[in-house]
Structure formats: C-alpha cells, structure tokens
Amino acid sequence: MSGLKRVGLTIDGLKVQAAEGTSILKAAEQAGVVIPHFCYHPALEIEGNCRMCVVEIEGLPKLEPSCSALVREGLVVRTSTERVREARKDVLAFLLAEHPLDCPICDKAGECRLQDYYDRHGLTASRMVEPRERREKKLAIGRGLILDRERCVLCTRCVRFLRQMPGTGELGVFERGLRSEVGIFEDAPVDNGYSGNLVDICPVGAITAEDFRFKTRAWFLARKPSVCPHCGRGCAVTVESVSGYPLAKGERRVYRITARENPAVNGFWICDLGRDGRRDIDEGRHARLMKAGVPVAGLSWQTALADVAAAIRTVPGPERSAGIAVVLNGRLTCEELALAKRLFVAGLGLSKVYFADRKPGSADGLLLTAERLPNGRGVLEAGFAPRLPALDEIAAADVLLVFGPYLSEHLAEEALAKAWAGIPSKFLFSAHEGPLDRLADIVFPVAVPAEKSGTYINVDGTRQTFAQAVKPAAGVAAESAILAGLANLLALDAGGGDAR
Structure with missing residues (x-):
C-alpha cells in the first residue's frame, strides 16, 4: 500500500x-x-x-x-473506553457460556487467545447456571486433524483458509443459530497439502493435530526461527523444541514445525511437507561415527578426519584431479558451498565435483516447488555446474567423498556397491541412515539444516540467513566444521589459496 x-x-x-x-x-x-x-x-x-x-x-x-x-x-x-471494555466482556461471556473447562488438558493452553483475552479483558464470574451444551469432542476431519466442536468459537478462520489458500473448501459451517457448527462435507475429509495450517490459525484448541496431542505443553517449547530445507521455496519456519525439562534417551526434541511470516517468500503459510520436516531433525539420524558399517564408540570426528586427509595425501598432486571425486548436495549452505569450492576446486584442483540431491517431486502451484533442495540457486552462485555422477566416474576414483545419502535415490544399490567396491578410500558425510552406510569406510554424522547456521537462496533468488535452531547431539558436526577441519589438516588456505 x-x-x-x-x-x-x-x-x-x-x-x-x-x-x-x-x-x-x-x-x-x-x-x-x-x-x-x-x-x-x-x-x-x-x-x-x-x-x-x-x-x-x-x-x-x-x-x-x-x-x-x-x-x-x-x-x-x-x-x-468503558463502553468498549464492557462490550469485550460481554463477547467473552457469551463465548465462555458454552466453552468447556478443558484448559488443563487442552493442547492450546498457554497460547490460546481465549485464555489470554479472558485474563486481560474478562475476569468476571459466569452468570450461567445451566449445563453446557454437549457436542462432539473428537471428530477426525482428515490429515491427522481432530476437531473439538465444544471448543470452537465459530471464527471461521479454518473455513476461509481452505476456501482461499488451497481452494479445496472441505470445511463449512452447518446448521443455524445456536446449533451452528463447523464440519466436513459427507465423505469429503480435509485432504490437501496445507491442512496443518488449520492448527496454526485456530485461535482456540478446536483443531489439533494427532502428532502433537498430549505430547508436551506449549510453555516447555523453545521457538527458534529457521528456513525450511524441503523444497526450493525456502519457507520461513519456526522450530519448536523442548527446553523445559530433561529428555529421556531417544525422546524426540522437536515437536512442531510451524509457519513464520515472511511476505517475500511464504506469507503466513507452509505446506505439510515442510511441517512434517520435524521428523527429519530427530528420526533416522546417525548418532555416532561408523567404520565399516559398525558404530564406533568414543571416536571423534576430528580424529577420524585425519584418515580422510591421509587418504587424500596418498594421491599425488598431478593425479588428484582425476583420482579424487567429491559428491556435494544442495542442502549445503552458501557458506559451506564457498568453503567446498575453495577446498576442493581452488585448493586441491579437483575436476570431479558432482552433486546428488533428492529426486524432484510435483509442484503444487502455491508454495511447494518441484525441486526438493533449498539452495539450488546458491549452488549456481558458488560457481558449480551441478550434475549427477555416472557409475563409471565414481568407480574410477581412488578417493571418494560423498556428502549426503542421496546417491541411492538415483542409482541402484547393487550397482553402487559394485562401483564402490573397487575404490580404495571412500567416506560418507550424512545426517541420516541409508543404503550408503555399509559401502563407506567411515560414515561421519553431520548436522541437519536446523542444527546449523548459514544462508540459502531460494528459487526466486531471495537470500535468507538463518541461525541454529536446535543444538546437534554430541559428536555431530556441521559440514562447515568438517570442511574447515579438512582444509586445516591438508595445510590448505581456506581463503582460496592453492596449496597443491
């Protein structure tokens, strides 16, 4: 405006x-x-x-x-004014007349507008002595969402969102007057890629997610800004992790990924793929360094990195261009890509620098893009020409360094095993478990994007810098630390000098 x-x-x-x-x-x-x-x-x-x-x-x-x-x-x-304050009290009184006293067990407690407004603008005793209206309290409306009709204040945010954003309109207001209630149309549950936003925009606890219900309380969550790494849009998100009590071994740290407002990128919304990305942070992770497919207790990544440096040194300088292959990915930050360029291209003079990322998916015409990497533009800006390696190019290497588990999405596991078998030294740097683990000599556990800081450039060229939202587990390092450590072991100038 x-x-x-x-x-x-x-x-x-x-x-x-x-x-x-x-x-x-x-x-x-x-x-x-x-x-x-x-x-x-x-x-x-x-x-x-x-x-x-x-x-x-x-x-x-x-x-x-x-x-x-x-x-x-x-x-x-x-x-x-007094007149306005009395009007607000009356509105709250009408809403609370039929609202259940669920606050002690409601997932919205601690971040509920009705709670907050009653505390600021109400604080009056109820004049209602009649029993409250009984309505359905656990209505499954699709996509893991539960509707509690007793808590609903008929704000119609959910109805308007589905009508305006995905354009699917699965929810509506049925009946009239006191019997009005939100519901789904017959045999047409909520089924779109943006359904999780209904939980975010509900001002009370009427719509909740099965994935979060009764798992923790809002006041135990630390909320940190980050950028979604699951497609090329790079939506602004908030990572909500437990900080209010000690976690048991194996207990999940991140309970929610929610939308964070960014008018230039995603507005107020995120897709369900990004929201489900909370599993990417906690599930299927490498907890410790592995050798020959077996976890090794007590071995630090700094110590194991010396083996990588030693393997690189076995390849004579003039032969490194053809003898050492590196596979990077578009989840690396701009800072990590710049460091990789200085180390592998300017420092070691390598020509075999490839890229492997998640396979493209389908774009939805709203936020979700077809490419499933957050920093594709950053890869190009760093000066790389990304392409997937062929099996014979991998097999011809004497030393192979692979960042990320994504090669197995593009090449058959049996063919990869055959190609890797003849490589004298092969190292994998991956946050998640996968088929490549058993093929590598050493597997280094690395951080996911939420556990590090850096910059991503999205499909529209928007540059977004983000800070660490969750601390990685002990022994897990960001790729930036690994690249810097490797440059130091090889006595290379991290600023771009050629020390071959």
Whole structure:
C-alpha cells in the first residue's frame, strides 16, 4: 500500500498515518495499539463475526468492528473506553457460556487467545447456571486433524483458509443459530497439502493435530526461527523444541514445525511437507561415527578426519584431479558451498565435483516447488555446474567423498556397491541412515539444516540467513566444521589459496 494516499487519524490520542483502504485494526497494530480479535487474520477475507475487535468512533452511535471499518481522514478512534471494555466482556461471556473447562488438558493452553483475552479483558464470574451444551469432542476431519466442536468459537478462520489458500473448501459451517457448527462435507475429509495450517490459525484448541496431542505443553517449547530445507521455496519456519525439562534417551526434541511470516517468500503459510520436516531433525539420524558399517564408540570426528586427509595425501598432486571425486548436495549452505569450492576446486584442483540431491517431486502451484533442495540457486552462485555422477566416474576414483545419502535415490544399490567396491578410500558425510552406510569406510554424522547456521537462496533468488535452531547431539558436526577441519589438516588456505 506504499503508493496509496495516506490519511491521518487519531487512535487513543495517538496521531497515526495509514494508507487509504487500511482497516482501523491494522492501523492500530502498526501504531503499537493492540486490539483483541478472534476471526480477523491479515491473509484472510474479512468476516467480522466475533465482535471482539469493536471500537468507539467519534460521531458514530454504535461500536464498530475495527477489522472491517476503514481509516478516514480526521477519524478519532478509542479502543479502551468503558463502553468498549464492557462490550469485550460481554463477547467473552457469551463465548465462555458454552466453552468447556478443558484448559488443563487442552493442547492450546498457554497460547490460546481465549485464555489470554479472558485474563486481560474478562475476569468476571459466569452468570450461567445451566449445563453446557454437549457436542462432539473428537471428530477426525482428515490429515491427522481432530476437531473439538465444544471448543470452537465459530471464527471461521479454518473455513476461509481452505476456501482461499488451497481452494479445496472441505470445511463449512452447518446448521443455524445456536446449533451452528463447523464440519466436513459427507465423505469429503480435509485432504490437501496445507491442512496443518488449520492448527496454526485456530485461535482456540478446536483443531489439533494427532502428532502433537498430549505430547508436551506449549510453555516447555523453545521457538527458534529457521528456513525450511524441503523444497526450493525456502519457507520461513519456526522450530519448536523442548527446553523445559530433561529428555529421556531417544525422546524426540522437536515437536512442531510451524509457519513464520515472511511476505517475500511464504506469507503466513507452509505446506505439510515442510511441517512434517520435524521428523527429519530427530528420526533416522546417525548418532555416532561408523567404520565399516559398525558404530564406533568414543571416536571423534576430528580424529577420524585425519584418515580422510591421509587418504587424500596418498594421491599425488598431478593425479588428484582425476583420482579424487567429491559428491556435494544442495542442502549445503552458501557458506559451506564457498568453503567446498575453495577446498576442493581452488585448493586441491579437483575436476570431479558432482552433486546428488533428492529426486524432484510435483509442484503444487502455491508454495511447494518441484525441486526438493533449498539452495539450488546458491549452488549456481558458488560457481558449480551441478550434475549427477555416472557409475563409471565414481568407480574410477581412488578417493571418494560423498556428502549426503542421496546417491541411492538415483542409482541402484547393487550397482553402487559394485562401483564402490573397487575404490580404495571412500567416506560418507550424512545426517541420516541409508543404503550408503555399509559401502563407506567411515560414515561421519553431520548436522541437519536446523542444527546449523548459514544462508540459502531460494528459487526466486531471495537470500535468507538463518541461525541454529536446535543444538546437534554430541559428536555431530556441521559440514562447515568438517570442511574447515579438512582444509586445516591438508595445510590448505581456506581463503582460496592453492596449496597443491
């Protein structure tokens, strides 16, 4: 709205400038004035049905919903008069009249708008003495989502989201008046690649995910920003991991991946593939270094890295270009790719530098891209011409360094085993277990993107820098540390000098 005409108004005594066409609620938010709301969401069409956001506008006889009322020149708005406060209390009283007292067992407890607003704007005793309405509390609506109709406040965020974002419209409001309830159409459950967003946007605990239900509490979770590594979009996400109590051995650390707002990349949403990426952080991981397919206790990656350096030294300088092969991947950060370029190309003079990534999938026309790597543009910017190695190119190497388990997605395991069998020294650097583990002399456990910091460049050329969201387990290192350590052992200039 930067090109639109600006208008001046007053909100709670503050002089505010806002673009013409902006809602009063949005203008207040930009000025730092918080107006409570349930049904309003900045990315969804205005419904105006919860009435929690009503404000007093000078010159108008009735309170107006600030989500739908637009700013005008000279408007005087008051958001906390006695009349407004009483209206909010009445809205909360009506909502709580039929709302179950589930807070001690509700997964939304600790991040529930109804809880928060009652604490800030309610705190009144209920006048209802009649039994509460009984409704279905565990209705499976598809994609691992559970609807509790007793908790629903009919904000219709879920209905509008499905209608606007994926365009599938599986949810609707059925019946009328007091019997109104959200539900699915007959034999048409929620089934789209963005269904997990329904949990995020529900302001109360009406829609919950089976994957999270009764697993932990919101106040035990540490929330750290990161970038999704599961396709070329690079959506902004929040990694939510337990920090409030000690974890038992093998217990999962990351309980949720949720959407983080980034207007330039993903807006307010993420796809379910990215949301399910929480499993990528905890499941199927290498916990310790392996030799000949067997985990080795007490062996550090720094010590084992000396074997890699020794193997590289066995190849004479003039023969390294043809005798050493390296396979990288598009999950490496821009910083790691630059370090790999300096080490393998500028430092060792290698010509056999290949790439292997996850196989492409299907794009959905919304956020999910066909390519399943987060830093494809970063690979090109680093100066690489990525291509998959042929089996004979792998077999011809004297030393093979493979980063990531993705070769097995493109080449048959039996053929890979035959090609690797004749290579004197072969090393795998992988975060996850896979068929390549038994083929390598040494397997180094490495960090997943959420466990390191760096920069990704997405399909649109947007550069995003992210910090570490979760600490890796002991003995697990980021590829940047491994590459820097290898350069140091080989006495190479990590700044790009040629030390052959």
